[in-house]
Amino acid sequence: MKHLKRFSFMLVIMLVLSMIIPAPVDAATVxxxxxxxxxxxxxxxxxxxxxxxxxxxxxxxxxxxxxxxxxxxxxxxxxxxxxxxxxxxxxxxxxxxxxSVDYSNWVSFRTNDFSLVRSGILTGEVIYKDGDDYLVSPDYYKNVIEPAIEIIESAESEYANPYGVPLVTVNPKTLFTDKSKITTSVGKKIKVVITLKTDLEDTVYAKITNDTYDNDRDDLLYFDEEEIATLKFGDWNGDRIPIYVTAKASGKSNLIIYSEITKEKIIIPIVIK
Structure with missing residues (x-):
């Protein structure tokens, strides 16, 4: 009987201790x-x-x-x-x-104030085009250009511009394509869809060539066309028009697409194996 009482007492002690002593916690996963x-x-x-x-x-x-x-x-x-x-x-x-950087969603931006684009040029977020024209990344435009425009517009509104000349002009991007590069083989036909989002009566030109030009329609029209591929325009459907590129021979070239009024240019590299 004494042994039974002693055993019962020890069991109670163990139960109490198990309630007091915390269970070990697993270490955090690294x-x-x-x-x-x-x-x-x-x-x-x-x-x-x-x-x-x-x-x-x-x-x-x-x-x-x-x-x-x-x-x-x-x-x-x-x-x-x-x-x-x-x-x-x-x-x-x-x-x-x-x-590689996708320039299709970058913003065309015009300003005569170099301080607005200086830091972006140093970091690669702004690309100089010509004159007062620049190509600006979406992040740089949102974080730097937009706040600057708000400040300038506020100042112009409050103090007025005595000469009536806007200090900053933003040219929204209007020319887009569904492809940034073409890699194909001889005999294949590739469809490239061009989108032109503008209310202007603009005209789109295209040519396959290795030449370069400075946003001038006449330059593009008189370039020698490469023989490695041919292109053919489809029909407009709303603001879209397809171009069909047919690979003729192995080599490398560029599909250059240009809008006459907005003077936007897209260069799509072509590799034919």
Missing amino acids: KLNKSKITLEVGKTTTLKITGTKKKPTWKSSNKKVATVNGGKVTAKKKGTATIAATVGKKKYTCKVTVK
């Missing part, structure tokens, strides 16, 4: 916040290690494609690279794919 990313040339993003207070060591497998500094990844050149973060003896990786 991981990289992204396993793969895609960036355009010149763009950046930041990778982070979570689940540890230890400072990771960062390394890029191909610094020509992408570099990393303290987790900040910068896209340098088209290609792929692997960013590794090492914590202790454990390595965590992220695959980085760098692609």
